[in-house]
Amino acid sequence: MNIHIDMAYKSLNKIHEELCGDKVEILHTKDSSILILADGMGSGVKANILATLTSKILGTMFLKGATLDNCVETIAKTLPVCQERKVAYATFSILQVFNDGEAYLAEYDNPSCIFIRDGKLVPIPQNIREIAGKKINEWRFHVKEGDALALICDGTIYAGPGELFNLKWTWDSMADYTLKAARTSSSAARLATMMVDACNDLYGGRPGDDTTAAVMRISSKKLVRLMTGPPLSPEDDAKAVRQFMEGDAYRIVSGGTSAEIVARTLGKEITTETDTASLDPEIPPISHIDGIDLTTEGVLTLSHTLKILERYINDDDLDEVFFEELDAENGGAMIARVLIEDCTDLEIILGTAVNAAHMNPSLAFRLHARNQLIEYLKELMEKIDKDVTIYTY
Numbered sequence: 001m002n003i004h005i006d007m008a009y010k011s012l013n014k015i016h017e018e019l020c021g022d023k024v025e026i027l028h029t030k031d032s033s034i035l036i037l038a039d040g041m042g043s044g045v046k047a048n049i050l051a052t053l054t055s056k057i058l059g060t061m062f063l064k065g066a067t068l069d070n071c072v073e074t075i076a077k078t079l080p081v082c083q084e085r086k087v088a089y090a091t092f093s094i095l096q097v098f099n100d101g102e103a104y105l106a107e108y109d110n111p112s113c114i115f116i117r118d119g120k121l122v123p124i125p126q127n128i129r130e131i132a133g134k135k136i137n138e139w140r141f142h143v144k145e146g147d148a149l150a151l152i153c154d155g156t157i158y159a160g161p162g163e164l165f166n167l168k169w170t171w172d173s174m175a176d177y178t179l180k181a182a183r184t185s186s187s188a189a190r191l192a193t194m195m196v197d198a199c200n201d202l203y204g205g206r207p208g209d210d211t212t213a214a215v216m217r218i219s220s221k222k223l224v225r226l227m228t229g230p231p232l233s234p235e236d237d238a239k240a241v242r243q244f245m246e247g248d249a250y251r252i253v254s255g256g257t258s259a260e261i262v263a264r265t266l267g268k269e270i271t272t273e274t275d276t277a278s279l280d281p282e283i284p285p286i287s288h289i290d291g292i293d294l295t296t297e298g299v300l301t302l303s304h305t306l307k308i309l310e311r312y313i314n315d316d317d318l319d320e321v322f323f324e325e326l327d328a329e330n331g332g333a334m335i336a337r338v339l340i341e342d343c344t345d346l347e348i349i350l351g352t353a354v355n356a357a358h359m360n361p362s363l364a365f366r367l368h369a370r371n372q373l374i375e376y377l378k379e380l381m382e383k384i385d386k387d388v389t390i391y392t393y
Helices: 044-063 068-078 171-183 188-202 234-245 256-266 299-314 320-326 331-342 370-383
Strands: 003-012 022-028 032-040 090-098 102-108 114-117 128-131 134-142 148-152 211-220 223-228 250-254 270-272 287-289 294-296 345-350 387-392
Touching: 003 022, 003 032, 003 188, 022 044, 022 211, 032 044, 032 148, 032 211, 044 068, 044 090, 068 128, 068 134, 090 148, 090 211, 114 171, 148 171, 148 188, 171 188, 188 211, 188 320, 223 234, 223 256, 223 331, 234 250, 234 256, 234 345, 250 256, 250 331, 256 270, 256 287, 287 294, 294 331, 299 320, 299 331, 299 370, 320 331, 345 370, 370 387
Parallel strands: 223 250, 223 345, 250 294, 345 387
Antiparallel strands: 003 211, 022 032, 032 090, 090 102, 102 134, 114 148, 128 134, 148 211, 270 287
16 A cells, blocks of 8 residues: 555643653554553653553564563553552553554553544444453554544543533544544644644643543655756756656745746746735745746745744644644745645755855855755654655756
């Protein structure tokens, strides 16, 4: 199968707690992707430690090829049982999807995985077996393009007003909301954020429990091709454009000279966006070339794209403000949105002719040379599991 696996999560700490009692691990093997959610009993430091131990044990052992039986037995021997409640201190969900589409789900005392396919909820069958005294639900199945799966903890299904639990907000309520949210989101990060933000709203901004949604989305491979900078030799202009236009891809031209080369080679005209309602005073306007999906200014626009990518990678608490910035109708945000939500493979056609304007030492954020900026873009994209290839001219 030619699938891409996108994984992300968002958590809320219980009010007045500095640490979250939930822990998520996102892991990759050579032939699979693994998503683990562990929920420590209670909240605060103790819950955080126990959830971390559970997720780390599961993740480390799974990466080394251990069976679920061995993993659970190790956890049972490592973590104590609450003497008062007579239950384990940490519950967990494990979702592993292989590159060929084969999938494995294991759940221990967490709310059931929310599985969406073709715009409908797919019920998780009950295949219970006991391992080391713990009743584990296991399911082996196959995913397909368009599937969305969400691992959730108790805090997502009992969200209520203030610091109280609301027993009217149930798994069905969370699943119905997730189903609707999945129709208006394309990335795992956006869906996880929407789910947890909905819970936070129900809690009135004062979560009564640690709240986490860990999302996996299955999509087809999507190639984005970015052309920026004029080739070192003008004789290579046509060759660079031919490579840029090959096959099926979402095409972005970034840079005024690059746009002129593409338009001239294709025999097309360039028109510049003049809608003042969509103009950003800090970012040059986009342009249009027939047959090209997105045409933007170069260095300043790409620099804004990099800032958004940096925040996406480094911010552990993405929120509505971030996604409003991502959805902005300026060139930098539009490139970032495509790269984050619609791209699995990025090919960059990089012209290496020197633009004297880029050598101005007063320009901030890696503007000294285009190739440095592109290398940094490659670095950031690889951090979010995108395959990047650079072709230089």
